[in-house]
Amino acid sequence: MLGEGIIQGLVETARNFFGSYVEKERLTTIQFPEERRELPEASRVFPFLLYDGSDPTQGLRCVSCQICEKECPPRCIHIEKSKDKKPDFVGKQQFYPAVFDIDVSVCMSCQICVEVCPFDAIRMDKEFELSTSDRFDGLLWTKEQLARPNEYYQKIHPEEAAETDGRREKEMADAKAKAAAAAAAAAARAAAAAGEASANGAAGNGAAAPKTPAPASKVSQ
């Protein structure tokens, strides 16, 4: 009959109206600032720079290879390479960024900088409440503002961080083993050199001898 559907609709909305006062599970909205839904692991907003240890200026992983700067589609990253070098986590001498700026008003959150970084130095943050009253300096983040400790990364992206940390530990262990092997070889050579005075050593060992001390001395720095 004409009007029947309207009555049914009115009954349905009345049920919603009164039901929302009785059954709390009907109300699907989350009252945002007080209640927060946890963001998914893979959510991303803007990049940040990772550092090891406690000092952001010393421990910054970035070696200013500038790959991210070149790959960035909207070109929001600006890097200036340092003149001097610092040892990285495996003890290798590396450059570090004298200036590392990200213009977040330009950044499009594509994560390409993260994908291309060979040093696990740049990652995506989940922080999204970033409004500022200064649209120039407030949106140009320097390396001091971008630096975050590794613990922060482990907190916001646990799975990714575990993978990265595992890989880096293995690299570090490899470097250590290599250094240890080199040190052992040097020690053996030293022993051999000492023995040479009393007895004739192998000529082949003696030829390689000048090369090997270099990595060992780097580790000791």
Add this chain to the structure above:
Amino acid sequence: MTTAGALDQIFVTVDHWLVAKTPAPFQTLVAVVIPVAAIIVVFATLFALTTILERKGLGRIQNRYGPNRVGPYGIFQPLADAVKSLTKEDIVPRVADHVVHYLAPLVLVAAAFLAYAVLPVGKNMTAVNLDAGVLFFFAIGAATELAVFMAGWSSRNKYSLLGAMRAIAQMISYEIPLILSSVAVIMISGTLSTTAIVDQQAHYSGIFPHWNVFTPWGLAGFILFMIAATAETNRSPFDLPEGESEIIAGYFIEYSGFKFALFFLAEYLEMFAVSGLGITLFLGGWSAPLSFLAILPSWFWFFTKLLVLIMAFIWVRGTLPRLRMDQLMNFAWKFMLPMTLIVIFAAGLWRFLTPVFAAQGALGVVIRWLVCGAVIAVPYLLLARVLEQGRKIEKRTYRYAE
């Protein structure tokens, strides 16, 4: 005078006292200004109250909380809205007709407020007791269409003009059933004065009142009146002139800040006014629903009924989707118009059957009810059947797209 009577007449007494206290040369002026000021203050406050009620109600209908940030449970939201609309920039399009663009919201609000002049909001509480009160009401109601078209035309915007054209087409189409459904009441009461119409309904058989809605023609007339009123005030499901998803905001698309708020105010004022007329014509105006409840003041009952009708408007808005233009016009001319004519006929029948069955007592009342009810119900069912024939739901076929 009893306490209940004194409370009932408190505003009238205060009005008379204030007029008596003013110096003689200004008495006429003050006597005019007081009711006007009262109407503006009361109904503008009701507008603020309704905006928050509507937003909360719609929220609950959609399983949300609605506004709940400003003050406890968000009850101060209207204040925040007022501050916002007053501080926003007033933008006028460069190519707009500035004078007309400026005047449109003012004319609309003025016309909306003028309609309250003839509404009896309580016993002895009609601002102007005109002999042709109902006629005045509809004449002023038609003036709002002018303002709507002024707004749509002067903005020089395609969407606003479309919205204005839609508004005019809709308002003119639905004005006919609106007026015809009130003609039934006018026929029975034999007067155009709103005060007299309420007085005729404000007496009781036992404890039950003699409201027009408690007759077959009154019930049908009331439903038709409220449907036409919904269309007349551009409220959902008849909000085509505003149609957010189609023409953004319709005729007030180029208005911002306080002028935009004025359009909103006028829209709600029209809704209150037309609900008030519906109460006056069908729901016994300020009279209490049961005789012993008359100890509560008359104005209390008027505003209670008004709030109930506002709730019904909100409920319907939260339920029904917007009509299409052809559905709107078909509904007006194929359903509303024939039904209102039948209601007028039933009202006439009721009037002439009253003396015929007067001798039979209660049996006479039952026969009258059955005859008049059948006169309305049978054409309704036939009309419904005819109208539903045309809309069999079939699988949709496309000529070119497949």
